[in-house]
Amino acid sequence: SSNIRLAVIPGDGIGTEVVAEGLKVLNAAGVKVETTEYDLGAKRYHATGEVLPDAVLDELRGYDAIVLGAVGDPSVPPGILERDLLLRLRFELDHYVNLRPVKLFPGVETPLGKARPEDIDMVVVREGTEGLYAGAGGTLRRGTPHEIATQESLNTAYGVERVVRYAFEKAAQRPRKKLTLVHKTNVLTYAGDLWARTVARVSQEYPQVETDYCHIDAASMFFITQPERFDVIVTDNLFGDIITDIGAAVAGGIGLAASGNINPDRTAPSMFEPVHGSAPDIAGQGKADPTATILSIAMLLDHLGLTAAAEKVEQAVAEDLVERQGARATRQTREIGDDIASRVAG
Amino acid sequence: SSNIRLAVIPGDGIGTEVVAEGLKVLNAAGVKVETTEYDLGAKRYHATGEVLPDAVLDELRGYDAIVLGAVGDPSVPPGILERDLLLRLRFELDHYVNLRPVKLFPGVETPLGKARPEDIDMVVVREGTEGLYAGAGGTLRRGTPHEIATQESLNTAYGVERVVRYAFEKAAQRPRKKLTLVHKTNVLTYAGDLWARTVARVSQEYPQVETDYCHIDAASMFFITQPERFDVIVTDNLFGDIITDIGAAVAGGIGLAASGNINPDRTAPSMFEPVHGSAPDIAGQGKADPTATILSIAMLLDHLGLTAAAEKVEQAVAEDLVERQGARATRQTREIGDDIASRVAG
Numbered sequence: 001s002s003n004i005r006l007a008v009i010p011g012d013g014i015g016t017e018v019v020a021e022g023l024k025v026l027n028a029a030g031v032k033v034e035t036t037e038y039d040l041g042a043k044r045y046h047a048t049g050e051v052l053p054d055a056v057l058d059e060l061r062g063y064d065a066i067v068l069g070a071v072g073d074p075s076v077p078p079g080i081l082e083r084d085l086l087l088r089l090r091f092e093l094d095h096y097v098n099l100r101p102v103k104l105f106p107g108v109e110t111p112l113g114k115a116r117p118e119d120i121d122m123v124v125v126r127e128g129t130e131g132l133y134a135g136a137g138g139t140l141r142r143g144t145p146h147e148i149a150t151q152e153s154l155n156t157a158y159g160v161e162r163v164v165r166y167a168f169e170k171a172a173q174r175p176r177k178k179l180t181l182v183h184k185t186n187v188l189t190y191a192g193d194l195w196a197r198t199v200a201r202v203s204q205e206y207p208q209v210e211t212d213y214c215h216i217d218a219a220s221m222f223f224i225t226q227p228e229r230f231d232v233i234v235t236d237n238l239f240g241d242i243i244t245d246i247g248a249a250v251a252g253g254i255g256l257a258a259s260g261n262i263n264p265d266r267t268a269p270s271m272f273e274p275v276h277g278s279a280p281d282i283a284g285q286g287k288a289d290p291t292a293t294i295l296s297i298a299m300l301l302d303h304l305g306l307t308a309a310a311e312k313v314e315q316a317v318a319e320d321l322v323e324r325q326g327a328r329a330t331r332q333t334r335e336i337g338d339d340i341a342s343r344v345a346g
Numbered sequence: 347s348s349n350i351r352l353a354v355i356p357g358d359g360i361g362t363e364v365v366a367e368g369l370k371v372l373n374a375a376g377v378k379v380e381t382t383e384y385d386l387g388a389k390r391y392h393a394t395g396e397v398l399p400d401a402v403l404d405e406l407r408g409y410d411a412i413v414l415g416a417v418g419d420p421s422v423p424p425g426i427l428e429r430d431l432l433l434r435l436r437f438e439l440d441h442y443v444n445l446r447p448v449k450l451f452p453g454v455e456t457p458l459g460k461a462r463p464e465d466i467d468m469v470v471v472r473e474g475t476e477g478l479y480a481g482a483g484g485t486l487r488r489g490t491p492h493e494i495a496t497q498e499s500l501n502t503a504y505g506v507e508r509v510v511r512y513a514f515e516k517a518a519q520r521p522r523k524k525l526t527l528v529h530k531t532n533v534l535t536y537a538g539d540l541w542a543r544t545v546a547r548v549s550q551e552y553p554q555v556e557t558d559y560c561h562i563d564a565a566s567m568f569f570i571t572q573p574e575r576f577d578v579i580v581t582d583n584l585f586g587d588i589i590t591d592i593g594a595a596v597a598g599g600i601g602l603a604a605s606g607n608i609n610p611d612r613t614a615p616s617m618f619e620p621v622h623g624s625a626p627d628i629a630g631q632g633k634a635d636p637t638a639t640i641l642s643i644a645m646l647l648d649h650l651g652l653t654a655a656a657e658k659v660e661q662a663v664a665e666d667l668v669e670r671q672g673a674r675a676t677r678q679t680r681e682i683g684d685d686i687a688s689r690v691a692g
């Protein structure tokens with residue numbers, strides 16, 4: 001088969017370090033891959049003022065998939081790289097599914113004293129192209145005592161239905177077959193009504209899937225007190241942002257949390273990135289855990305239909321996580337990558 | 347001194363049970379109080395179709411404070427009692443501070459394996475009258491494939507500044523004197539900008555208070571992994587809703603989480619209620635923990651300037667929580683109330 005063409009955006013801070021290990025593991029999996037690196041992020045912004053030139057965006061559209069490390073640096077005004085690079089990619093490439101597994105691997109320490117791996121094994125399907133992330137809103141009389149600032153959540157039947165359908169498909173494929181809508185229907189009545197009606201309607205096509213509903217506040221609590229309640233979760237962009245960070249916390253930390261920004265219709269490449277940021281405080285020291293990126297690579301392989309390779313990578317990570325008990329703090333970024341890569345190759 | 351005039355809304359489910367214990371403790375504290383009960387909630391709604399008649403609202407304005415148990419029942423369409431009773435009271439009585447302590451009392455079990463009481467001791471100052479709770483938004487082409495649903499967050503300089511000032515005052519009174527703004531400024535750019543500028547401006551009047559900023563997603567994680575980061579938090583209505591439920595979870599559960607809906611200008615009575623809901627599944631069985639309501643009573647006393655009585659109640663709760671280790675599941679709602687009341691009286 002022909003090579004997989006991959007665009008790689010290492011980005012800033014630890015982004016470059018973890019992406020190197022992700023690619024190492026990808027190569028170890030024996031996947032024929034051709035990578036092209038794009039220097040987007042803080043350096044490019046400072047050097048040229050550019051964040052994501054249209055021509056680069058157009059080029060990116062031509063790849064099979066994108067791998068992103070992390071963007072952001074204290075030297076760049078907050079929000080610029082997030083909005084004009086990260087979120088712009090998600091919106092322009094129509095990544096309407098932001099897929100974030102929340103899984104406690106055996107051997108991994110969780111801050112929850114009593115949780116066991118079988119209690120924390122879910123997938124969050126976060127909407128990626130609507131809601132409060134649309135950027136709608138405005139400011140009037142800025143800086144005066146009469147200022148008002150608005151922020152609008154935009155939700156469409158089109159946008160909600162497609163992500164809900166994806167979530168039902170996902171749930172139907174899993175042993176528990178349970179889908180929980182997380183929203184705040186008692187307060188966000190217009191948007192909540194659209195989400196709830198859509199889930200109710202689509203559920204009729206999936207009689208084998210049990211559906212449930214949970215307010216975002218209660219769900220945030222249950223992630224901590226009863227994570228075993230959840231199998232697949234579908235939720236809007238902002239609630240998904242929050243709840244997947246809670247998920248990362250309970251499943252052993254941001255160093256392990258993977259994500260895929262997925263365009264299920266394949267009209268543009270999907271993008272895979274660790275949930276963590278660029279962590280400038282530990283950048284360049286070999287301290288970052290590349291595992292989240294490596295698990296994101298497994299998601300990429302799965303998305304491209306390379307299921308066996310995906311499983312091999314996830315299995316290697318699982319084994320590494322069991323082995324690393326006790327040795328946690330002692331390996332460098334590169335050593336963790338090496339160890340996982342040799343398990344994959346071996 | 348003259349009697350305190352209290353309006354009491356026991357509400358639905360366990361609401362009536364926990365409020366009875368709260369009032370028992372209030373009496374035990376030797377506070378002269380005159381209570382008037384209002385039957386608002388599911389029963390009234392079913393009997394008369396009324397949720398909060400204007401005449402009742404006007405009467406409520408005349409009290410020194412309001413105690414609310416919990417409202418809501420599966421027999422009432424979701425959102426009605428929440429919006430037209432609970433949220434209407436908060437908005438009409440201008441409860442612009444929703445004060446929610448997050449405190450791990452010694453002796454209380456937390457799901458966080460390693461957290462100690464000194465790690466979890468913060469106060470969340472949640473805005474109570476603006477943001478996405480304003481109810482702004484709409485639906486177009488409802489029920490069709492072309493439906494759009496919007497939900498608007500409304501933020502004013504007036505509304506943000508007053509709650510931010512309250513939070514700085516609160517922080518200045520605490521030993522650590524640290525105030526953290528929690529928002530999502532990198533995505534909610536208009537609202538976030540107003541909040542961040544307001545905190546920056548008001549902070550100049552409080553040089554003794556250290557200010558910090560944290561995105562809502564990161565803050566949600568830090569509540570679990572590094573709760574000791576926080577002292578006083580100020581945040582908007584929705585983020586405050588979410589983060590205080592995370593707080594309740596890590597500080598020993600919803601059975602202990604107290605709250606005050608406060609009108610600091612005293613143009614209308616403040617309202618004190620446990621964070622938990624009406625829990626219809628355990629209602630009428632004497633299983634509810636009245637501690638959250640009793641701690642809310644302590645907040646009420648504090649608000650009314652009865653500081654000594656407030657401290658006596660909080661101290662009695664603290665002692666009860668130490669004693670109850672091991673005896674946790676065995677006491678009925680009424681017994682817990684009795685035990686705390688006799689500590690307060692004795």
Ligand SMILES: CC(C)[C@H](C(=O)O)[C@@H](O)C(=O)O
Nearest residue numbers: 082083086241275532533563
């Ligand atoms: C950086 C930020 C814009 C982003 C988001 O809010 O989606 C991040 O928190 C994430 O979850 O990927």
Ligand SMILES: CC(C)[C@H](C(=O)O)[C@@H](O)C(=O)O
Nearest residue numbers: 186187217428432433587621
């Ligand atoms: C019942 C609901 C409307 C309410 C809220 O969202 O504020 C509750 O969750 C709370 O936190 O008091």
